[in-house]
Amino acid sequence: MTPTPTPEQHPPQLSATGRVILGMIALGKTTGYDIKQFADLTARHFWATSYGQIYPELKRLEEMGLVRGRPKPSGGRARTEYQLTKAGERALQGWLSSDEEPLYELRDEGMLKLFFSDSLPERRLENIRAMRAREERRLAQLRAIEPHASQGPEGPYLTLQLGIANTEWQIEWCKETERRLAAETDKE
């Protein structure tokens, strides 16, 4: 007779959103609103969030004992400040040191259009231009936050650097490809 499977008494597992929140609290963003504002300025480029996730997840994290929230009204405004508990710090560091394959997911409609562009070659150049325009907008946004980021902690600064360098490079590729396609069109 098979032994009954281990009762799997793991506490409910830390979700990806939960990790983001723990990390953000560690960076000093103590309210749901704060977390969202900062994330929209920074992490949004590689990890988007919404209030619809953040507020319910903060409650779940509190139930799990990873954060502790206390009301800190500013003026007459309702407001809850959260801090990490010891368990929360451990959970955050456990995630940062885990060797599991980190998730990577991309949905890029611009690439998709380029990929299928043989079905309408006349628009190919235009599609690449649109991709470049998007990257140029992104670059401008990243550059706008650079100055104040370079005074802050290292982690955010490194990701910002990577984002900027990466975007610059992408723009170069688009320009080159545009030139190449334009040259081919001329030949015909």
Place this chain on the structure above:
Amino acid sequence: MTPTPTPEQHPPQLSATGRVILGMIALGKTTGYDIKQFADLTARHFWATSYGQIYPELKRLEEMGLVRGRPKPSGGRARTEYQLTKAGERALQGWLSSDEEPLYELRDEGMLKLFFSDSLPERRLENIRAMRAREERRLAQLRAIEPHASQGPEGPYLTLQLGIANTEWQIEWCKETERRLAAETDKE
């Protein structure tokens, strides 16, 4: 009294998954299975798909009159081949020439770890190495499909080139950052 809003008799809107399928059929992938196989080899790097989307969506597209499916059993195996209808071609080209802001979504847990790495600086180098390893794997996969892609249509080839160049660049950044972090650690 306000005029009743236009009855919005637009036929049900073409979803993103639907677009992928139309594009794939245009590239000669005529069955659900075929589409998935090819997408897993190529478009997966910027747009993942699953059978759970593809098969139901093929039916929806047929209801919408954008594709036509006919049973083409190979041996005794059930099998349905799809082709684009005129309306399907128009829909595909309409999408390719539309000026709507193309969707872009990224979830990159590696970047997230780097972003929060101040909470466990000892692991920072390791995290960047993991990111590099991921990109190196990706590069190997992309290079493996390059030879046969370079004989095919232009669109897929261009996206492949972009993917390769982009990945190579990312690897360089990781290496440079690793060197820099290693040097800083030595100084201390």
Place this chain on the structure above:
DNA sequence: AGGTGCATGTAACAGGTTACATGATTAA
């Protein structure tokens, strides 16, 4: 007096993944 920003929250919905089910064919 009214618009914007601060601050929290929820319900409905949309989209996608996973696990499962089925069954034929082919190569070892």
Place this chain on the structure above:
DNA sequence: TTAATCATGTAACCTGTTACATGCACCT
């Protein structure tokens, strides 16, 4: 004969977005 591959499909689940609701505070 058994494992892998071809081929299709569905139901349950999970995650995340959108739209909405509430109300205070601050600036003009």
